[in-house]
Amino acid sequence: MAHQPLGGRPVPLVRGNPDKPFPTEDQKIIDIASKCNMTPAQVCLSWAEQRGIPVVPKSVSETHMKQNLRLKRLPEDLFVVVDQLSLERGPLRFLDPRHF
Numbered sequence: 001m002a003h004q005p006l007g008g009r010p011v012p013l014v015r016g017n018p019d020k021p022f023p024t025e026d027q028k029i030i031d032i033a034s035k036c037n038m039t040p041a042q043v044c045l046s047w048a049e050q051r052g053i054p055v056v057p058k059s060v061s062e063t064h065m066k067q068n069l070r071l072k073r074l075p076e077d078l079f080v081v082v083d084q085l086s087l088e089r090g091p092l093r094f095l096d097p098r099h100f
Contacts, residue, residue, distance in 0.1 A: 023040070023044050024040035024041055028085055029044065029085070030047060034076070036078065041064070041066050042068065042070070045057055046072060046073065047082040047086075049071060055068065
């Protein structure tokens with residue numbers, strides 16, 4: 001199980017790439033969101049779901065909660081772009097349950 005708020009900032013000690021923009025602020029994600037008529041958060045959540053990773057969207061904003069539940073499948077060519085971006089960026093945050 002992993003946890004990372006889409007609108008928050010990763011814990012600096014476990015963030016492996018502090019020099020890169022947050023995923024929802026990455027220009028490639030923003031461009032894909034625009035092409036698909038989605039929000040950047042929806043792109044990230046849809047990508048995770050398409051990879052078989054369960055997501056539990058949470059927000060303090062009712063608007064964001066509703067948006068985060070309205071996911072749609074990314075076209076294959078754009079899914080590959082996000083997938084490659086995730087490999088280039090490296091892990092954003094990793095929590096190992098053995099340490100808790």
